[in-house]
Amino acid sequence: MENFLDYFSKGKFVLTYCKLCKKNIWPPVKNCPNCLNTTMRKFPKQSIGTLLDVSYSSKDDTFFGVVDVHNIKLIGTIVIDTEENKEKITNLQYGVKVKLTHCGLINNGYEIFFHFVIIQ
Numbered sequence: 001m002e003n004f005l006d007y008f009s010k011g012k013f014v015l016t017y018c019k020l021c022k023k024n025i026w027p028p029v030k031n032c033p034n035c036l037n038t039t040m041r042k043f044p045k046q047s048i049g050t051l052l053d054v055s056y057s058s059k060d061d062t063f064f065g066v067v068d069v070h071n072i073k074l075i076g077t078i079v080i081d082t083e084e085n086k087e088k089i090t091n092l093q094y095g096v097k098v099k100l101t102h103c104g105l106i107n108n109g110y111e112i113f114f115h116f117v118i119i120q
């Protein structure tokens with residue numbers, strides 16, 4: 001069985017799902033932490049989520065956010081591509097939709113990164 005990080009090294013998003021609990025689990029695990037049932041891997045074709053919170057790093061001139069996607073919470077970079085989206089993120093209101101555009105490994109494979117863009 002391939003390590004889930006191998007998928008991230010190829011830029012492919014993977015999570016695990018427990019059929020008994022009907023829950024997505026992050027980070028991916030072999031057995032459900034709730035019922036110990038063997039989990040299955042899911043490769044979502046599209047990952048659209050809700051931006052829950054956002055923080056700005058002046059050091060990196062980058063926005064970071066907590067995103068609820070597939071009922072799991074991920075922390076990632078919110079890529080600002082337009083002035084309109086910059087406005088949306090600085091006056092963040094609940095319900096801003098973002099889409100996962102890139103994921104992968106950095107720091108010699110020690111860290112997973114996620115990039116989201118605002119779609120609505």
Ligand SMILES: [Zn+2]
Pocket residue numbers: 018019020021022032033034035036037
């Ligand atoms: Zn379970």
